[in-house]
Amino acid sequence: MKLSARNQLKGKIININQGAVNSIVSIDIGGGNIITATISCAAVEELGLKAGSDAYAVIKATNVMVGIDE
Numbered sequence: 001m002k003l004s005a006r007n008q009l010k011g012k013i014i015n016i017n018q019g020a021v022n023s024i025v026s027i028d029i030g031g032g033n034i035i036t037a038t039i040s041c042a043a044v045e046e047l048g049l050k051a052g053s054d055a056y057a058v059i060k061a062t063n064v065m066v067g068i069d070e
Contacts, residue, residue, distance in 0.1 A: 007059035009035065013051050016044060025049060053066050 011029035023044045026036045035057040049055065 001056075005039060005058045005059075005060040007057075009057045009059070011035070011052050011055065011057060013055050015051060016049060018044065020053060025055075025057055029057060 002010050007029075009029045011027040011039045013025060014034065015026040017024040017026075018041055021041060024036055024038050025044065026034050028034050035059060039042075047055075059062050
């Protein structure tokens with residue numbers, strides 16, 4: 001798989017919370033970090049996603065916000 005996105009984080013799916021239309025997929029990328037993504041239920045099915053499977057969190061954004069605690 002080759003993608004133009006530079007932020008490709010490999011991990012393991014730890015949970016899929018399936019809703020009526022969308023699912024929330026949680027990927028453990030190590031170091032105590034978990035990334036969640038909301039994708040369609042159709043995409044979950046087409047990709048064959050299951051808890052325990054390896055997957056990539058691919059992040060492509062034109063804007064990134066930065067915040068700090070006051």
